[in-house]
Amino acid sequence: MNAVNPGVTFTELHRRSGMDEEAYKAFLEHSKTTHPLGRVGQPKEIAELILFLASTYAGWITGVTYSIDGGRGQTCSR
Numbered sequence: 230m231n232a233v234n235p236g237v238t239f240t241e242l243h244r245r246s247g248m249d250e251e252a253y254k255a256f257l258e259h260s261k262t263t264h265p266l267g268r269v270g271q272p273k274e275i276a277e278l279i280l281f282l283a284s285t286y287a288g289w290i291t292g293v294t295y296s297i298d299g300g301r302g303q304t305c306s307r
Contacts, residue, residue, distance in 0.1 A: 236298025265300035
């Protein structure tokens, strides 16, 4: 079994949890500075990793947790 650990990704999660539009925009803008790639992730990027892990191309991969977070985990940014 493998796991996918996504970082900040542009979805409706934060809005649906009660974050208003202004706070969400500020959060996304701040996230540009906390991610070495300078942006948040897109849902398609996360989905492509999941599809790869579910494919026969990843048949020999097991027991791994993949961080897909634009490098944020490498920086310990807050």
